[in-house]
Amino acid sequence: MFVLNDRPGFSAAEGTRLRVRNAAQKLGYRRSGLARALSTGRIYTVGVVLRMDDSHLYSVYAKDVLAAMARACRSAGLRLTFIPFPAEGGLMVDEVVDHRVDGLVLVSHYADEFARLVYASRFPTVSFGSGYAERLVGMDQCGGVREATRYLIDLGHQRIVHVSGGHPGSRAFEERRAGYLAGMETAGLVPHCYSFTEARASMQLAPQERPTAFVTYNDDIAWQLTVTARELGLRVPEDLSIIGFDNNVLAETAVPPLTTVENPLDAQAEGALKVLQCLWQGKEPPAMAPLATRLIHRQSTAAPPGLLSPLKDPTQ
Amino acid sequence: MFVLNDRPGFSAAEGTRLRVRNAAQKLGYRRSGLARALSTGRIYTVGVVLRMDDSHLYSVYAKDVLAAMARACRSAGLRLTFIPFPAEGGLMVDEVVDHRVDGLVLVSHYADEFARLVYASRFPTVSFGSGYAERLVGMDQCGGVREATRYLIDLGHQRIVHVSGGHPGSRAFEERRAGYLAGMETAGLVPHCYSFTEARASMQLAPQERPTAFVTYNDDIAWQLTVTARELGLRVPEDLSIIGFDNNVLAETAVPPLTTVENPLDAQAEGALKVLQCLWQGKEPPAMAPLATRLIHRQSTAAPPGLLSPLKDPTQ
DNA sequence: GTGAAAGCGCTAACAC
DNA sequence: GTGTTAGCGCTTTCAC
Numbered sequence: 086m087f088v089l090n091d092r093p094g095f096s097a098a099e100g101t102r103l104r105v106r107n108a109a110q111k112l113g114y115r116r117s118g119l120a121r122a123l124s125t126g127r128i129y130t131v132g133v134v135l136r137m138d139d140s141h142l143y144s145v146y147a148k149d150v151l152a153a154m155a156r157a158c159r160s161a162g163l164r165l166t167f168i169p170f171p172a173e174g175g176l177m178v179d180e181v182v183d184h185r186v187d188g189l190v191l192v193s194h195y196a197d198e199f200a201r202l203v204y205a206s207r208f209p210t211v212s213f214g215s216g217y218a219e220r221l222v223g224m225d226q227c228g229g230v231r232e233a234t235r236y237l238i239d240l241g242h243q244r245i246v247h248v249s250g251g252h253p254g255s256r257a258f259e260e261r262r263a264g265y266l267a268g269m270e271t272a273g274l275v276p277h278c279y280s281f282t283e284a285r286a287s288m289q290l291a292p293q294e295r296p297t298a299f300v301t302y303n304d305d306i307a308w309q310l311t312v313t314a315r316e317l318g319l320r321v322p323e324d325l326s327i328i329g330f331d332n333n334v335l336a337e338t339a340v341p342p343l344t345t346v347e348n349p350l351d352a353q354a355e356g357a358l359k360v361l362q363c364l365w366q367g368k369e370p371p372a373m374a375p376l377a378t379r380l381i382h383r384q385s386t387a388a389p390p391g392l393l394s395p396l397k398d399p400t401q
Numbered sequence: 402m403f404v405l406n407d408r409p410g411f412s413a414a415e416g417t418r419l420r421v422r423n424a425a426q427k428l429g430y431r432r433s434g435l436a437r438a439l440s441t442g443r444i445y446t447v448g449v450v451l452r453m454d455d456s457h458l459y460s461v462y463a464k465d466v467l468a469a470m471a472r473a474c475r476s477a478g479l480r481l482t483f484i485p486f487p488a489e490g491g492l493m494v495d496e497v498v499d500h501r502v503d504g505l506v507l508v509s510h511y512a513d514e515f516a517r518l519v520y521a522s523r524f525p526t527v528s529f530g531s532g533y534a535e536r537l538v539g540m541d542q543c544g545g546v547r548e549a550t551r552y553l554i555d556l557g558h559q560r561i562v563h564v565s566g567g568h569p570g571s572r573a574f575e576e577r578r579a580g581y582l583a584g585m586e587t588a589g590l591v592p593h594c595y596s597f598t599e600a601r602a603s604m605q606l607a608p609q610e611r612p613t614a615f616v617t618y619n620d621d622i623a624w625q626l627t628v629t630a631r632e633l634g635l636r637v638p639e640d641l642s643i644i645g646f647d648n649n650v651l652a653e654t655a656v657p658p659l660t661t662v663e664n665p666l667d668a669q670a671e672g673a674l675k676v677l678q679c680l681w682q683g684k685e686p687p688a689m690a691p692l693a694t695r696l697i698h699r700q701s702t703a704a705p706p707g708l709l710s711p712l713k714d715p716t717q
Numbered sequence: 718g719t720g721a722a723a724g725c726g727c728t729a730a731c732a733c
Numbered sequence: 734g735t736g737t738t739a740g741c742g743c744t745t746t747c748a749c
Contacts, residue, residue: 113523118499120742123439123725128501130482137471148464155453155485164501166446166482169471183434184726185444185480207429340656436726439741500742 130164131361132186133213134176136193137169144305145333149350150192150213157354161362163187175199182208188361191216193257209364211357214348215257222356222373226257226330227264229346229378233328234268234300236344236380241388242298242326245269246277248284248310250302258302261330265300281306285313288325297325297389304329304336307343311385315340322387332381341384349376446480447677448502449529450492452509453485460621461649465666466508466529473670477678479503491515498524504677507532509573525680527673530664531573538672538689542573542646543580545662545694549644550584550616552660552696558614558642558705561585562593564600564626566618574618577646581616597622604633604641613641613705620645620652623659627701631656638703648697657700665692 122128133154135147151167158165166186170176176199181189188209191200193216200217203210212221237245247265251258262278269276277296279287287296301307307329311321319325321341329336329345336343356373363370438444449470451463467483474481482502486492492515497505504525507516509532516533519526528537553561563581567574578594585592593612595603603611617623623645627637635641637657645652645661652659672689679686 115495115498115500115522115524117439117742118501119435119439119444120500120725121744122501123433123435123727124742124744126725128435130501151464151467151483155483159485159487164482164484166480167467167471168480169475171475179431182431184431184436185434185438185446206431208431433726436741437728439743440726440728442741 127187130166130186131188131190132166132168132181133190134168134170137171146331149333153350153354157358161358178202178206182206190357209361211360213353213357222353223375224349224378225375226260230261230264231268232380233346234265237298237326238272243274244296245298246279246296248279248281248299248301248306250306261302288317288319299327301329304331304333304343304345308335308339311339322385324390326386344383344386345381346378347381352376443503446482446502447504447506448482448484448497449506450484450486453487462647465649469666469670473674477674494518494522498522506673525677527676529669529673538669540665540692540694542576546577546580547584548696549662550581553614553642554588556704559590560612561614562595562612564595564597564615564617564622566622577618601629604635615643617645620647620649620659620661624651624655627655638701640706642702660699660702661697662694663697668692
C-alpha cells in the first residue's frame with residue numbers, strides 16, 4: 086500500500102518493497118491517474134484548442150503549433166489533449182472547461198466570443214500566437230514584417246506589394262499588414278495591399294508596371310505565389326522577390342526556398358506553459374512581451390530586375 | 402441539483418429549470434468531467450500514441466493520422482489526447498495505462514516491445530495502420546503496391562525499381578516491399594530493391610540502363626525523388642515514372658503531382674474507434690480485414706521513354 | 718512509523 | 734417523483 090504510493094518517510098526492506106511491487110503487477114494493478122486527479126485537482130494534462138481548417142485537414146501552421154506544444158508539454162511532464170474547434174458550429178464552453186484538463190491553450194484565430202467566455206469562466210487559460218488579446222503569448226509580427234519590407238527596400242525594391250491572407254480583422258491579419266505599411270511609410274514608398282487574386286493578376290502586367298516584390302501573409306501564400314510565378318514564366322528571385330511568414334516546411338521545400346519571417350513557435354509554447362503554471366500556483370502571470378521574430382534569408386529574394394542598369398524614374 | 406444532472410425522468414417547470422441554470426452559472430459552477438469519470442469509469446477520451454519523428458517535427462503522415470483520428474473522435478463524441486512516443490527513451494507503460502484515457506490507439510511503428518506490454522496490461526488498446534499485429538486496423542499495403550507495380554507494367558515499364566523507406570523489419574516496410582515483389586514476379590520481371598541513395602545513383606546511369614520507374618515506400622520519398630530527378634535533368638514522367646504511397650499533401654503539391662497508393666486514414670480511424678467501443682462494451686472485437694487501398698492516378702506516371710519506337714531487346 | 722478515515726464531485730442504487 | 738447514501742481510487746490529515 087504505502088510502497089505503491091511512495092509514501093514519504095516510509096521505509097521497508099528493499100525485498101519487501103520488491104515483492105509488493107511484483108504482486109501488484111501480477112494482479113494487474115495500475116495506479117489510477119484519474120482518482121489521483123480528482124483528489125489532487127491536477128490531471129497533468131493541458132488542452133490545446135485549435136481551429137479546424139476546412140482546407141487541407143489542418144494547416145501546416147496548426148500542425149507545427151501542435152508539435153511545439155507537444156514538445157513543451159513533454160518537457161514539462163504534461164500531457165496534451167487536442168481539442169479541435171470546428172470551423173462552423175464552434176464549441177460549448179462547458180465542453181472544454183470541465184476539468185478533464187488542467188488548463189487551456191487557445192491557439193490563434195477562432196471566434197473571439199468563445200475565447201471571451203472561456204476567460205470569463207476563470208478557468209486557467211492562455212492564448213497562443215496571434216489570437217485573443219487577453220493573456221496572449223505572441224510574437225512581434227508587425228516588427229517582423231516591417232523588417233522584411235525594410236530588407237526588400239534595402240535590396241533596391243520599390244514596387245513592393247503586400248499580399249494579405251488569413252481572416253480579415255484578425256490580429257494576425259492586421260499586424261502583419263501594419264508592419265508592411267510601417268516599413269513602406271518609413272521609406273516614403275506608396276503601399277499596396279493585394280488579395281491573392283489581385284497579386285496573381287498583377288504578375289501579368291508589363292515588366293515596368295508589375296510589382297518586383299511580394300511580402301506575404303504566410304508561407305502558404307508565398308508558396309502559391311512561387312508556383313503561379315513559374316506558371317507565368319516569371320523567375321524567382323530574378324524577376325520577382327517573395328517573402329513568406331512562419332518559416333515552416335513549405336518555406337524550406339519551396340523552389341526556390343523562401344526568405345521568410347520566423348515564427349518562434351517553440352518559444353511561444355514554452356511561454357504559454359509558463360503562464361499556465363503561474364495560474365496553477367494562483368499567481369497572475371506577468372504580461373508577456375511579444376517574442377522577437379527574425380528574418381530567415383533564403384533564395385526567394387534578390388535585387389529587383391534592372392537594378393544593374395541605371396535606375397530609371399520610379400514613377401508608377 | 403437534478404436539473405443540472407439532467408436526471409432522467411425529472412420534470413420541473415421550464416422556468417425553474419432556467420432559473421436554476423442561471424444561478425449555477427452565476428456561481429461559476431461547472432460540472433466536473435473528472436469526478437464523473439471516476440464515478441462512471443469513462444472519461445470520454447482516447448489516447449493516440451504516435452512516434453515522434455526526429456525529422457521534420459512530425460512527419461506529414463503523423464499529422465494526417467492525428468487529423469483523421471481527431472475527426473473520428475469528434476464524430477464519436479470523444480476527445481483525443483496526443484501521447485508522443487519519444488524516438489529514444491520510449492515510454493513507460495504505466496504512463497499511458499493510468500486511466501486518464503479510456504483507451505489507446507497505437508499508431509504504426511514504435512518499439513514492438515512497448516506495444517506488447519500495453520496489450521499485456523489488458524487496457525483497451527488497438528493498433529492503427531501498419532503497427533503491432535494484435536488487434537490491428539490496417540490496410541492492404543501489399544495489395545496496393547502490387548497494383549501500383551502492375552499499373553507500371555501495363556504501361557510498358559520493365560526496369561521498375563522499389564525504393565524502400567521506413568524502418569527495416571517493420572510491417573509497413575516488409576509488406577510494401579512484398580507487394581512490389583509479387584507484382585514483378587507475376588509479370589516475370591526481375592525485381593530490384595534500392596535504398597534512396599541507391600535510387601539516386603541509379604538515375605545517373607545511361608538511359609538504356611537506368612530504371613524507367615520507381616515504386617516508392619511513401620510520398621515523402623517519391624517527392625524527394627522528383628526533386629532529385631529534376632536536379633539531374635530527368636523529366637517526370639517522360640523519362641521516369643514515380644509512384645508514391647499515402648496520397649498525402651506532398652503527392653498533391655509535388656511537381657508533377659504524384660500517382661500514389663491511397664492510404665485510407667479516415668476509414669482506419671473509424672475502424673480503430675469501433676474496436677475500442679467493442680472493448681468498452683466488454684466484447685472482443687471481430688478481427689478487422691485490411692482495408693482496401695486504391696491507386697490515385699496523377700501526372701508522375703507515363704509510358705516509358707522509347708516505347709513509341711519499336712521495342713528493343715529488354716536484356717538488362 | 719503505521720493505520721484509519723475523510724473527502725475530492727460526481728453517478729447510481731436505494732429509500733421515501 | 735424526490736431526497737439520501739454509498740462508493741469510484743486516490744491523497745491528505747489525523748489518531749495511534
